[in-house]
Amino acid sequence: MKPELNLAVRPTWRDPAPARTAGPGRDYWAVLVAVVVVACLALMLSTGQYRPRGFGPYSVTVPLSFKPYDPARWAIMNSDSYEDALKIDPTLPDPASVGYADATALPPAPPAQLQQEALTGPAATPYMFRGLTALDRERAHYCLTAAIYYEAASESDDGMRGVAQTVLNRVRHPSFPNTVCGVVFQGSERAGVCQFTFSCDGAMARAPSRPNWLRASRIAAAALNGHVFAGVGLATHYHTTAIWPRWGKSLVMTNIVGAHIFHRWRGRWGMPDAFRSPYLGREPVPGPYLPVAQQLAILKGKGIAPGAGPVPALAGAPAPLPDVAPAPMPGAMTAPQPAPPAPAAAPAPTYSDPRLNQSGQVREEFRKSGEWIR
The missing domain is CATH 1.10.10.2520 (Cell wall hydrolase SleB, domain 1)
Structure with missing residues (x-):
């Protein structure tokens, strides 16, 4: 007769059974996965990305204290002044505390002014x-x-x-x-x-x-x-x-x-x-x-720049140069000064080609270009 093996008795040659730790079990992780799945499904339903048959858009109802027609609120919004509105609701904030009073007192800017300010x-x-x-x-x-x-x-x-x-x-x-x-x-x-x-x-x-x-x-x-x-x-x-x-x-x-x-x-x-x-x-x-x-x-190359030394022609009295008209006094209107006589011009060079002898001449219509218009 073959002896029966008692499976309830653990053999002595095997390792001892591991002790159970205090961490979360399989039930805990199953619940956590279910919660995440439900949350993702709810998010998709609310955003409209997933809408199975029988489900509508997400909506919520919030109770409002303001009725579609509230005589008290309507009277405040149609008051002629802040003082009249304050008599209806003493808890109204002061509009001057946010700086709106000065802005509302100013007249509206015309369109031309707004366009100018946008540019400049x-x-x-x-x-x-x-x-x-x-x-x-x-x-x-x-x-x-x-x-x-x-x-x-x-x-x-x-x-x-x-x-x-x-x-x-x-x-x-x-x-x-x-x-x-x-x-x-x-x-x-x-x-x-x-x-x-x-x-x-x-x-x-x-x-x-x-x-x-x-x-x-x-x-x-x-x-x-x-x-x-x-x-x-x-x-x-x-x-x-x-x-x-x-x-x-x-x-x-x-x-x-x-x-x-x-x-x-x-x-x-x-x-x-x-x-x-x-x-x-x-x-x-x-x-x-x-x-x-x-x-x-200085501009003509006859003077010395400030700080470079004395100017011999200008040392002493501030007299103008011989070929320079004196500057007008502050506030005074002076008559145009006659131009000094022009110095003798050097003889123009001559060239073998007669066309080059006209070099440097100015056409008659351009001779007065750059002069002051009196």
Whole structure:
């Protein structure tokens, strides 16, 4: 008879049974997988990516305290003033706390103004440039008039206003002098490095024409009295349309008015809050701070640049050179000075080819090109 094997008794030669750890069992992982599957299915149903038959879009119902027609709310929204609405609901917030009161009090901007601001940026803030004394006011008026005339004498009124606005924008910007004459004649003590070229290139040796000077004077007076020309925005730089300087790429172009292209600083340096320098009111002596005669002598190669030594022809009294018309006094309108006699010209060279003997001659219709129109 074959003996029976008792399977309940573990043989002694086998390894002992492993002890059960305290970790999660198979039931725990099954429940976790089921939860993840249900969550993914619910997400797909809510987004509409999976919609089996019998299931509709996900929706939720939220109770609302505001009825479609609520007499109290309707009365508040149609109140004539904040005080009337406050009588209905004392818990209403103060509209002034968020700064809406000032904005709602302003009239709506016309479309033309909005289009202009979108092109040029914000306009300058109106400001009255009043000197501390009558002498300061006269100096500011003369310096601004000179800048307008010598920079834009052939321009329209708007072209002159653009130059005037640029000068006054500089006066209120911390990167420039805070006086009108200081801005206009900044750097004019050195030839070729002035901020406005007319103040150091000898242009002021020419007597201004009376009609354009009076027109520039009128525009300067209006600008000093608070008139803002929004056509150039907050421009602090400009140049003619015939050139494009290297510094033009580092600025933001605001507009083209007449023969000038206007620019403002980039970033916050060109925003309205940057123009915060107060007007000093004490105007310095109008320039140019390098005599006009010396400017012309340097440009002709007959003078010495400032700082290089004394100028023999200009030492002592500031008399003009023999072939240079004297510069007009500030505010004075002088008559055109007669031209000095021209020196004897050297004999022209002769060539074997007769066509070369006409070299250098100017046609009659172009002989007066470049002369001032009186």
